[in-house]
Amino acid sequence: MELLERKTYGDLAFGILAESCALEFPTEISFSPHELTLLELYASALEQYGFKFSVHGASSEGCSAVMIAAVPVVLGVMLSGDDMRGILHQLWEYDPSASGIQVKPKVVQYILCSKACRGAIMFGDKLDQSECSGLLANLALCELPFQCAHGRPSSTVLVDNMAVLSQHLGPGRGSEEHLGGTSQRFKRASKKPRLEKLR
Numbered sequence: 001m002e003l004l005e006r007k008t009y010g011d012l013a014f015g016i017l018a019e020s021c022a023l024e025f026p027t028e029i030s031f032s033p034h035e036l037t038l039l040e041l042y043a044s045a046l047e048q049y050g051f052k053f054s055v056h057g058a059s060s061e062g063c064s065a066v067m068i069a070a071v072p073v074v075l076g077v078m079l080s081g082d083d084m085r086g087i088l089h090q091l092w093e094y095d096p097s098a099s100g101i102q103v104k105p106k107v108v109q110y111i112l113c114s115k116a117c118r119g120a121i122m123f124g125d126k127l128d129q130s131e132c133s134g135l136l137a138n139l140a141l142c143e144l145p146f147q148c149a150h151g152r153p154s155s156t157v158l159v160d161n162m163a164v165l166s167q168h169l170g171p172g173r174g175s176e177e178h179l180g181g182t183s184q185r186f187k188r189a190s191k192k193p194r195l196e197k198l199r
Contacts, residue, residue: 001116001149015048018072027068029081113149
């Protein structure tokens, strides 16, 4: 999940690193006067997320037609006009002054979580020793190595005594040098506070 987030947000102070896909047939959605005010406030922000749109005349009910010409594509998933509306309201909630702080849209986070879990190692998958060592090394680099993208536990302690492990593996095979220092990094990561799943 954290790797996918780095690919999606990178070092940007705001917005996402996503391809903007032009729609063959622009989509028209209706915005209320309040939403139109928000659209004017966050127009540049939405463009940084990959949306391209234009506002047309107001109807008799006071609503305005917004034509969406292009939407962002996040890891192969194309966002929609309704997603743009949701991001607009989320920007208003988290950045009411439109100061340009980084807001991670819920719809983008949902896509990242889904992709992360689908690409994860599952029960019954077989890994050789080098794959296990690589997995531990990557986990040690994570901010939250002990839970999946949805907050479920993703690991458990199998060995808490490296000296005992060394005896079972044989001379040199369980040493810090053999494991590339992974165990110490993993121990440091395990001391990080665990966050409860958001409800």
